Amino acid sequence: MKKxxxxxxxxxxxxxxxxxxxxxxxSLAVGKPLKIEINKGIIEPLPLALPSFVAENNxxxxxxxxxxxIIGDLQGTGLFKIIEDRTLIFEITNFxxxxxxxxxxxxxxxxxxxxxxxxxxxxxxTVKFRLFDVFSETQIGNGLKFSGPKKGWRRxxxxxxxxxxxxxxxxxxxFDSRVAFVAQEGPKNNLKKRLVxxxxxxxxxVFLTNEENFLVLAPRFSPNGNKLLFTSYESGxxxxxxxxxxxxxxxxxxxxxxTMSFSSSFSPNGEDIVxxxxxxxxxxxxxxxxxxxxxxxxxxxxxxxxxxSFSPDGSKVVFESDRSGTQQLYIMPSNGGNAKRISFxxxxxxxxxxxxxxxxIAFTKQSEGFFHIGTMTSEGLEETLLTTSFxxxxxxxxxxxxxxxxxxxxxxSGGSSTLYSVDITGQNLKPVRANSSDxxxxxxxx
Amino acid sequence: MKFFFKVICIIMSVLTFxxxxxxxxxxxxxxxxxxxxxxxxxxxxxxVIGQTILFDIDNTDLNESARxxxxxxxxxxIENNKYKIIINGYTDELGTRGYNLALGAKRSAAVRDFLVxxxxxxxxxxxxxxxxxxxxxxxxxxxxxxxNRRTVTTIHRN
Numbered sequence: 001m002k003k004x005x006x007x008x009x010x011x012x013x014x015x016x017x018x019x020x021x022x023x024x025x026x027s028l029a030v031g032k033p034l035k036i037e038i039n040k041g042i043i044e045p046l047p048l049a050l051p052s053f054v055a056e057n058n059x060x061x062x063x064x065x066x067x068x069x070i071i072g073d074l075q076g077t078g079l080f081k082i083i084e085d086r087t088l089i090f091e092i093t094n095f096x097x098x099x100x101x102x103x104x105x106x107x108x109x110x111x112x113x114x115x116x117x118x119x120x121x122x123x124x125x126t127v128k129f130r131l132f133d134v135f136s137e138t139q140i141g142n143g144l145k146f147s148g149p150k151k152g153w154r155r156x157x158x159x160x161x162x163x164x165x166x167x168x169x170x171x172x173x174x175f176d177s178r179v180a181f182v183a184q185e186g187p188k189n190n191l192k193k194r195l196v197x198x199x200x201x202x203x204x205x206v207f208l209t210n211e212e213n214f215l216v217l218a219p220r221f222s223p224n225g226n227k228l229l230f231t232s233y234e235s236g237x238x239x240x241x242x243x244x245x246x247x248x249x250x251x252x253x254x255x256x257x258x259t260m261s262f263s264s265s266f267s268p269n270g271e272d273i274v275x276x277x278x279x280x281x282x283x284x285x286x287x288x289x290x291x292x293x294x295x296x297x298x299x300x301x302x303x304x305x306x307x308x309s310f311s312p313d314g315s316k317v318v319f320e321s322d323r324s325g326t327q328q329l330y331i332m333p334s335n336g337g338n339a340k341r342i343s344f345x346x347x348x349x350x351x352x353x354x355x356x357x358x359x360x361i362a363f364t365k366q367s368e369g370f371f372h373i374g375t376m377t378s379e380g381l382e383e384t385l386l387t388t389s390f391x392x393x394x395x396x397x398x399x400x401x402x403x404x405x406x407x408x409x410x411x412x413s414g415g416s417s418t419l420y421s422v423d424i425t426g427q428n429l430k431p432v433r434a435n436s437s438d439x440x441x442x443x444x445x446x
Numbered sequence: 447m448k449f450f451f452k453v454i455c456i457i458m459s460v461l462t463f464x465x466x467x468x469x470x471x472x473x474x475x476x477x478x479x480x481x482x483x484x485x486x487x488x489x490x491x492x493x494v495i496g497q498t499i500l501f502d503i504d505n506t507d508l509n510e511s512a513r514x515x516x517x518x519x520x521x522x523x524i525e526n527n528k529y530k531i532i533i534n535g536y537t538d539e540l541g542t543r544g545y546n547l548a549l550g551a552k553r554s555a556a557v558r559d560f561l562v563x564x565x566x567x568x569x570x571x572x573x574x575x576x577x578x579x580x581x582x583x584x585x586x587x588x589x590x591x592x593x594n595r596r597t598v599t600t601i602h603r604n
Contacts, residue, residue, distance in 0.1 A: 189580060189582065189583070215576075217547075217579070218544070236572075236574060237574035262544060263544035278547075278552075278555075278575065280555050281506065281551075281555040281556055304548040304549065306547075306548050307542070322545075350542040350544070351543075390586070391539065393543065412585065413586075415584075415586060
């Protein structure tokens with residue numbers, strides 16, 4: 001009876017203590033706060049203990065799934081070593097029980113994530129979590145809870161993983177995001193290509209086009225993530241279409257007889273698109289205002305000008321052109337005008353893609369028989385090659401600008417394309433989805 | 447004038463096949479082809495004159511062999527004016543997708559311009575590009591790449 005009283009007292013007092021510790025943790029923390037410094041070459045992954053989330057009302061399956069998605073997200077960055085041993089100390093039965101930091105220190109975990117899943121009805125769940133610095137015995141940031149429909153548990157998991165990632169690295173979030181890409185099927189000389197949408201980690205794949213009679217290429221998200229630009233052969237020749245993801249209605253944006261349009265992307269405010277238009281032997285870059293359908297020409301060289309991408313502030317456009325004899329990268333004002341060449345290294349450069357923030361530009365480089373994905377600043381400085389292979393191309397940025405996804409093709413008659421991702425440090429190169437190409441990474445979902 | 451073109455064309459075709467493959471092996475048995483096909487038949491265009499033009503790496507220039515085939519195509523099209531054509535441009539797989547689409551478009555436009563210059567009414571011609579999509583051969587060596595850097599002229603009736 002006494003013991004029971006004690007327990008209930010503890011359970012009543014603990015939230016108060018925890019609440020106090022949340023508010024005091026900043027002032028109580030001794031020494032440097034726990035944080036991973038990503039920009040320092042090869043990183044020793046941070047040991048993070050991640051016991052299964054507590055299932056409060058018969059939700060053990062969701063709790064298990066949720067935990068494994070969080071582990072997948074964090075482990076997938078290459079920045080964390082997840083400790084998930086099923087030893088006794090991992091059996092957390094009550095979210096509000098005090099943390100015995102000495103236990104977690106013995107297994108050398110530096111951070112600890114505890115969470116719980118509960119349900120207040122039949123369709124909704126609530127997931128809460130707390131993150132701790134084991135050695136300074138403090139909570140890192142406030143405890144948080146997310147509520148949503150049961151079927152949305154994956155997004156809740158990504159949101160929690162995003163919080164943990166962001167708190168421990170100081171970087172912005174990126175797990176709660178989607179990727180549009182082209183799925184490929186069949187022999188290499190007659191590939192069937194369909195537009196697909198998936199969570200950034202490959203889950204929840206949805207086919208957006210089912211027509212197998214014509215090719216689709218190069219999807220690009222609108223800034224709000226609701227629409228996709230892509231190139232389709234539905235009319236016989238390549239033309240740009242705009243697809244509303246929710247209603248699946250699509251409209252052709254350019255249908256001038258005798259012309260072909262492709263390589264499209266949105267301006268940061270979503271009002272304009274830039275794209276390539278081929279008329280006769282010439283391919284130039286044009287801008288189209290989506291609402292008014294008014295079109296302006298941004299380049300007028302006799303060369304091939306293609307793959308335009310807006311700067312994050314919308315004031316400039318980076319693109320590739322072979323006006324100097326080989327494909328190189330150029331930057332011009334977003335209303336056209338003088339273009340300044342920024343790439344001067346050995347080889348040729350294409351598919352420039354401006355990072356969602358800052359001044360880094362990702363690109364494809366061809367040099368001495370190999371393809372690379374790389375980055376340089378908008379001044380053309382600090383060129384860094386992140387990958388090397390027979391054929392890597394078409395980088396797209398994660399919402400926080402930390403990771404690049406691209407297409408890698410294997411040589412030979414059976415050579416297929418696979419989506420890969422790599423950190424901008426060049427670390428953590430890994431396949432994302434087989435038989436796929438042309439990824440476009442959305443912004444962080446709302 | 448038409449007759450003159452026709453004679454030139456037939457002479458060129460005969461010369462072509464005299465130099466190359468006027469006899470085709472079929473199941474081990476030789477059989478005469480081509481010269482028996484009537485000039486007005488679609489098969490003459492596809493089989494005797496040829497639909498495919500090949501290009502050098504990252505290049506849209508029409509070489510001597512290309513101009514030779516295209517001159518014959520022009521003559522045939524002028525004579526057989528009930529046909530329209532689609533010219534599709536293709537590239538090898540080395541290169542990025544957008545650039546290769548533009549390169550394929552440039553190749554098909556180069557072929558279109560040559561045909562127009564040689565008397566084919568441009569309203570009969572459509573061009574398109576597949577870039578590096580739809581390669582003809584799928585090995586990753588120059589043997590296949592050289593066959594994939596091409597335009598293909600397809601004829602159709604209205």
